[in-house]
Amino acid sequence: xxxxxxxxxxxxxxxxxxxxxxxxxxxxxxxxxxxxxxxxxxxxxxxxxxxxxxxxxxxxxxxxxxxxxxxxxxxxxxxxxxxxxxxxxx
Numbered sequence: 001x002x003x004x005x006x007x008x009x010x011x012x013x014x015x016x017x018x019x020x021x022x023x024x025x026x027x028x029x030x031x032x033x034x035x036x037x038x039x040x041x042x043x044x045x046x047x048x049x050x051x052x053x054x055x056x057x058x059x060x061x062x063x064x065x066x067x068x069x070x071x072x073x074x075x076x077x078x079x080x081x082x083x084x085x086x087x088x089x090x
Contacts, residue, residue, distance in 0.1 A: 007080070066084040
């Protein structure tokens with residue numbers, strides 16, 4: 001389970017923000033939050049960035065990979081999704 005209290009999202013109209021970035025990958029805030037909040041999903045490290053990440057399924061049936069950063073760790077833990085996408089099958 002990922003340990004956090006809040007998820008930070010950029011404004012929807014912010015160019016290059018995380019909301020627009022995930023939308024270009026065909027995903028929604030709701031899908032990202034489902035995967036981040038699922039207690040069955042365990043954090044790992046992204047091989048390409050070294051940032052924390054999680055892999056999981058959405059209620060819409062998509063398997064997605066979410067990379068995030070920890071913005072604040074005290075007194076509450078705030079994370080910010082950096083990117084999210086459906087991995088290509090191997």
